[in-house]
Amino acid sequence: MRDNVFYTTTADYVYHELRSQILTKKLKAGQRLPEIAIAKRLDVSRTPVREALRKLANEGIVQLIPNGGARLTAPTKEEIESTYEVREYLERLSVKKAATRITPLQICKLEEQIEKEEKSFEDKDLEGYLExxxxxxxxxxEGSGNVVLAEYIENVLSRTYVYMVFYENFFDFHDNPSLDEHRAILSALSRHDEELSVQLMKDHLDLSCQGLLSKPRGEQR
Structure with a gap:
């Protein structure tokens, strides 16, 4: 347990601690992640650290180097483009399916997230904003009704949000363009407008990718 949060396993605790340190920029792109040092700092054995690093590697956040330990990914322009290409393909499919299947409860949940997103941006809470x-x-x-598709999207979201942490400077903006884009997507889904939902999702992800690619790869902000 940490800060009144209960974890099912020690590896789960280590995973969330490392991910939190990444999101709060305490760990930087390309930084080495030595098992022994992490285990000592978190007061755990090396086994859960190894398991947590493998999970982060499966999400594309960490690179496991044969005989060289682990380090945070430092994505190139090409890797970012490739990841967003996959994300856009998957999310256009999910929003297309969701447009005809989404439930009133899921619409309400989306509305709640938009309200929370607005507050987290005002509070400059990066970790909360990204979550x-x-x-x-x-x-x-989830509204697509395809569990496998939702799992793939969960994975690619983790990758792209870490890229955003490495290369985006969120709170220099006076407003949050993503918020209006989310509102537009929600409106289209509420009307079950399949074609518009797909187009808005494509535009939203294109703008997000372009914003990341405009940042120098070596810039850590």
């Missing part, structure tokens, strides 16, 4: 943003897209994926 809420991710939840918004996950609810749409």
């Amino acid at each position: 809420i943003n991710k939840r918004f897209h996950s609810i749409i994926a």
Whole structure:
């Protein structure tokens, strides 16, 4: 347990601690992640650290180097483009399916996420903002009715949000363009407008990708 949060396993605790440190920029792109040092700092054995690193590697956040330990990914322009290409393909499919299947309860949940997103942006809470943003897209994926598709989207969301942490400077903006884009997507889904939902999702992800690619790869902000 940590800060009144209960974890099912020690590996789960280590995973969330490392991910939190990434999201709060305490760990930087390309930084080495030595098992012994992490285990000592978190007061756990090396086994759960190894399991947590494998999970992060499966999400594309960590690279496991044969005989070289682990390090945070430092994505190139090509890797970011490739990841967003996959994300756009999957999310266009999920929002298309969700447009005809989404339930009133899921619409309400999306509305709640938008309200939370607005507050987290005002509070400059990066970790909260990213988790809420991710939840918004996950609810749409769940609304597709395709469990496998939702699992793939969950994975690719983790990758792209870490890229955003590495290369985006969220709170220099006076407003949050993503918020209006989310509102537009929600409106289209509420009207069960399949074609518009797909187009709005495509535009939303294109703008997100372009914003990341405009940042120098070596810039850590």
